[in-house]
Amino acid sequence: MKKYSNFVAKLGNECYYYIRRKLFTVPSQELRTINEHRKHPPMVTVCLPMDCGHFKMLISTILDILLQQLYCLNIRDIILLAAVATCFLIYLHGRYNRKVWWRLLLGLALLCWAAVVAYTTVSSRSDGQQFVCHMTIFHSYREILHGGNPEILRSNFMNILLFYPAGLLGGMVLPRKWPGWLRCILVVLLLAAMSAGIEWMQYRFSLGQCEIDDVLHNTVGALLGVLLSLYARKYAAKGK
Numbered sequence: 001m002k003k004y005s006n007f008v009a010k011l012g013n014e015c016y017y018y019i020r021r022k023l024f025t026v027p028s029q030e031l032r033t034i035n036e037h038r039k040h041p042p043m044v045t046v047c048l049p050m051d052c053g054h055f056k057m058l059i060s061t062i063l064d065i066l067l068q069q070l071y072c073l074n075i076r077d078i079i080l081l082a083a084v085a086t087c088f089l090i091y092l093h094g095r096y097n098r099k100v101w102w103r104l105l106l107g108l109a110l111l112c113w114a115a116v117v118a119y120t121t122v123s124s125r126s127d128g129q130q131f132v133c134h135m136t137i138f139h140s141y142r143e144i145l146h147g148g149n150p151e152i153l154r155s156n157f158m159n160i161l162l163f164y165p166a167g168l169l170g171g172m173v174l175p176r177k178w179p180g181w182l183r184c185i186l187v188v189l190l191l192a193a194m195s196a197g198i199e200w201m202q203y204r205f206s207l208g209q210c211e212i213d214d215v216l217h218n219t220v221g222a223l224l225g226v227l228l229s230l231y232a233r234k235y236a237a238k239g240k
Helices: 002-023 034-039 053-072 075-096 100-123 139-145 151-173 180-204 212-238
Strands: 132-134 209-211
Touching (some): 139 151, 151 212, 180 212
16 A cells, blocks of 8 residues: 555655646745745746646646556556456446446546547657567567567556456447447457557557557457456346
8 A cells, every 4th residue: 555655645746846837936036035925925826828738738747657657566566456446347337337427437438548548659759769660470479588678578468458448448338238249349349440550650650669469469458358348247237
């Protein structure tokens, strides 16, 4: 618990200092002495921008910090967090799966996931910076077997985890009357096509790394998620 509390505290401090630095201006003339502070408390002027530039920078900063801290966690802790979140989501789906607002909430969560993935894989990367393209299947595992960086295994695991929530949410959002096999095929194909589209954009605009292995791992994550959504459907049916 101490590790998670430190993670939350660090994220909160980074966000606080960013907001204070970007959105607030304190007049320096009122910061001279303590007595002047007591007589004339410093007035904080809110400098709200007319456009969304500061807001976008704030959101991108929060996402960068959050994703970086998540990536640095131990794999065992990541699996534990994913398991707890999955169990909680399945429990909620069993109680509220017939509610319209619950379906809308799942759809909103799916859209938020898509926005985060688009930011991390495309928007946050610069054109031509450290671009690498590997179009050979299982290239990452071959590189590890030939003495490559073992951190590649962690990257593969994170690629599986990246599309796992989409498979889980996608299987829950689809209509209840649809058979399970149709949900599974539809969700996996759509998410695999999305992953392939992301890799194509990375190849087309030279963004980061373009690898076939990423598509395979993303598809595996989507498959795991949608299979668990089928279990959630059975759990919801028992709770009628």
